[in-house]
Amino acid sequence: MKIKNLFFKKKSNISLSNIYKILNIKKISKLKINDIKDLKNATLKDISFFNSLKYLDDLKNTKTKYIIIHKKHLNYVNSFSIPIIVDNVLNSVSLVVDLFYPTALFDSVDFALKKPEKKKFKNIKLGKNILIGENVKIGQNSIIGHNSIIESNVNIGKNCLIGNNVIIKNSLIGKNVRVLDGSVIGKKGFGFFPNKKGNLRYPHIGMVIIHDNVEIGCNNTIDRGSISNTIIGTNTFLDNQVHIAHNVNIGKNCIITGQVGIAGSSFIGDNVMIGGQSGISGHIKIGNNVQIGGGSGVVKNIPDNTRVMGYPAKDVKSFLKENK
DSSP, rough: OOOOOSEEEEOEEEEEEHHHHHHOOOOHHHOOOOOOOOTTTTTSEEEEEEGGGGGGGHHHHHHOOOOEOOGGGGSOOOSSSSSEESOHHHHHHHHHHHHHHHTTTTOSOOOOOBBBOOOTTTTOOSSSSSSEOOTTEETTOOEEEEEEETTTTTEEEEOOOOOOEEEEEEEEEESSSOOOOOEEEEESSOEEEEOOOOOOOOOOOOHHHHHHTTTTTTTTTEESSSSSSSETTTTTOOOTTEEEEETTOSSOEEEEEETOOEOOOOEEHHHHHEEETOOOOTOOETTTEEEEEETEEEEEBTTTTTTTTTTTTTEEEHHHTTOO
């Protein structure tokens, strides 16, 4: 299901010539490009990018025609696609994103915030010192705690509990969701390019999508996606002080305990249990029904129905045998 981005206004129909120009490519084309998207979601009218063999299946199945790519990966492009060859793919993607979404780097403060009008938010219990932005929807029988901020365009479903000192932005939240005190949801992810003259920030145009019956513990931080979205599946529970980085996709019925960190663009399957203080590296896939012991470091893909622990995380039986 495709969800419209409510948070960043896109410039429509950027010419391919303009894209070539900002990438220092001497080509001219009258073709209009609709948007920049990841390989999975890009259509024939969009532009996309390929930067890692971990996404080779997505490259094979993509519907887009124009792909930003490094020359070392040219052999993987099918005959249908037209490669746009650059020296640094992610830096080039950043420039193109900024072309389509020029305000994405300047959303740190929502100046449209105001005290909520009681007439507008009927059947909702509101605490003290709450600020709410424009075009915010909050479902019936929800509770918003003291000193919380709900920024513009956020949607919150029915029967939700938003605790004290919570900040929510760039997010779509289902029904029966509990977000406990001190959590920050939907802020820009930790994306930048190191530079001796000053680090260059990477624009984040994605959202956080939280499905029904989810619980987010105290002082959690859930970053919005860079180009795709950060997603938390139905009935998943997060303990306190968990960090979910940009583009992470967590499945249904997962339990993630305290002080776990999940790095960007990782995929977590359904019914996964992750023990406290574990770290999940970026761009990896954890299958369904996986159990990860506390304090583990996951640095590679884990297949379905597996129990692992340790650093680097390995099969539980092997870990226990080596550490008697």
